[in-house]
Every structure is written in structure tokens, then in C-alpha cells.
Amino acid sequence: xxxxxxxxxxxxxxxxxxxxxxxxxxxxxxxxxxxxxxxxxxxxxxxxxxxxxxxxxxxxxxxxxxxxxxxxxxxxxxxxxxxxxxxxxxxxxxxxxxxxxxxxxxxxxxxxxxxxxxxxxxxxxxxxxxxxxxxxxxxxxxxxxxxxxxxxxxxxxxxxxxxxxxxxxxxxxxxxxxxxxxxxxxxxxxxxxxxxxxxxxxxxxxxxxxxxx
Numbered sequence: 001x002x003x004x005x006x007x008x009x010x011x012x013x014x015x016x017x018x019x020x021x022x023x024x025x026x027x028x029x030x031x032x033x034x035x036x037x038x039x040x041x042x043x044x045x046x047x048x049x050x051x052x053x054x055x056x057x058x059x060x061x062x063x064x065x066x067x068x069x070x071x072x073x074x075x076x077x078x079x080x081x082x083x084x085x086x087x088x089x090x091x092x093x094x095x096x097x098x099x100x101x102x103x104x105x106x107x108x109x110x111x112x113x114x115x116x117x118x119x120x121x122x123x124x125x126x127x128x129x130x131x132x133x134x135x136x137x138x139x140x141x142x143x144x145x146x147x148x149x150x151x152x153x154x155x156x157x158x159x160x161x162x163x164x165x166x167x168x169x170x171x172x173x174x175x176x177x178x179x180x181x182x183x184x185x186x187x188x189x190x191x192x193x194x195x196x197x198x199x200x201x202x203x204x205x206x207x208x209x210x211x212x213x
Contacts, residue, residue: 101198105141109195109204112136112173119209123182128160132177133193133206135168143168146198149176153191153207156183176206186212 115132123129137143149162158181168174178193193206 100144101146102141103199105197106139107141107195107197107201107203108138109143109206110136110138111206114208115175117208117210120188121210122213123210125182125184125186125212128179128181130177130179131191131193131208132175134173135176135204135206136173137168137170139203140170142170143174143195148196149178149193150196151178151180151191151193154183154189156185156187157181157189157191158183159191180208182210182212184212188212 112134115134117123117129117131143165144167145165147165149165151157151159160179160181163177163179165176166174176193176195180191183189188209188211190207190209193204193208194202195204196202
């Protein structure tokens with residue numbers, strides 16, 4: 001009898017006590033606390049994302065750099081640059097005319113020959129023709145392009161123009177040429193020509209006679 005009692009009691013007690021320890025598993029609670037901490041860690045990460053907003057304000061400070069665009073105003077500087085260029089042109093124009101004719105010169109013109117349109121040549125009514133004389137300068141000074149060759153005579157004969165005069169030195173010979181237009185009406189016509197010096201003195205006596213049939 002005394003051997004049966006001690007064997008049953010010790011076996012029951014150790015088996016029940018460890019099962020109770022297994023039910024109260026405190027491992028579940030620390031996992032929830034860890035998740036809470038993880039959630040807390042997520043919140044500070046969202047806050048720094050808002051901080052870049054002030055960088056936009058810094059970018060807004062840049063537009064004042066666009067204010068220097070009024071640099072376009074210096075364009076009026078071009079206007080004064082134009083005025084000085086126009087002024088020297090006026091001075092150069094004033095220097096241009098330099099008289100070379102000496103009023104003390106003696107002027108004398110001698111006719112030598114008809115180079116074109118001999119006397120009593122027939123000209124078609126209304127025709128434009130060129131009359132050239134060869135002359136000798138017997139004056140003391142050259143005949144230059146400053147001299148003017150003009151015509152006068154029958155008003156029916158139209159004076160078109162005088163060709164430029166090439167210099168005829170004193171004692172030399174040269175050509176004088178005018179362009180004329182014949183009248184429409186038939187008849188015999190005469191036109192004379194003379195030279196005028198730069199001071200208004202007229203000299204020489206040239207003429208042409210032609211027929212309009």
C-alpha cells in the first residue's frame with residue numbers, strides 16, 4: 001500500500017503546470033507593439049516630403065531677375081549715332097564746287113569744219129539729229145566742261161541737249177556737239193550756237209543750215 005500513493009501524485013502535477021505556461025504566450029503582444037512602432041516610423045517620413053515646398057518659394061524669388069529686361073531702353077542710343085554721320089556730308093558738299101575759270105582770260109573761238117550734217121543737208125521731218133563742229137581755241141585759257149554750249153535761231157528747231165565738252169586747250173582744237181530735232185513742216189532752217197563762260201560771257205559763232213523736204 002505505501003508504494004502506490006507516491007507514484008500517482010508526482011506524475012499529475014508536472015504535466016498540468018507546463019500547459020498553463022504555453023497558453024499565456026506573450027509573444028503576440030510584442031508583435032502589435034512593433035507594428036505600432038512601425039506606423040510611428042512611417043509618419044515622420046511623410047512630413048519631410050512637405051518640406052520641399054519652401055524650395056518653390058525660392059524659385060519664386062528668381063523672377064526679379066527678369067526685371068533687367070528694360071535693358072531694351074538703350075535702343076535710343078542709335079539715334080545720336082545717326083546725326084553725326086549726316087553732319088559731315090553737309091561739309092563735304094560745301095567743299096565740292098571749286099571755280100577754276102579765270103575771269104581775266106580772253107576767249108576767242110574759230111570755226112574749222114562741219115564734222116556732221118553739212119550745210120543744206122536734208123533732214124526728215126521731226127527727226128532728231130546730231131550736229132558736230134570742229135573748232136579752234138584761240139583764247140588764252142582752256143575751254144572746259146564748265147563752259148555751256150547753247151543754240152538760238154529758228155524757234156521751230158528744237159534744242160534737245162548739248163554733249164559734254166572735252167577740254168580744248170588754248171591754241172588747240174576740239175569738237176563741240178549739240179542734238180537738235182527738225183521741224184515737221186517743210187522748209188529751210190538755220191540754227192546758231194555759242195559758248196558761255198562760267199562768269200556769263202558769251203563768245204563764238206557757229207551755225208548750221210538744213211532742209212526739211
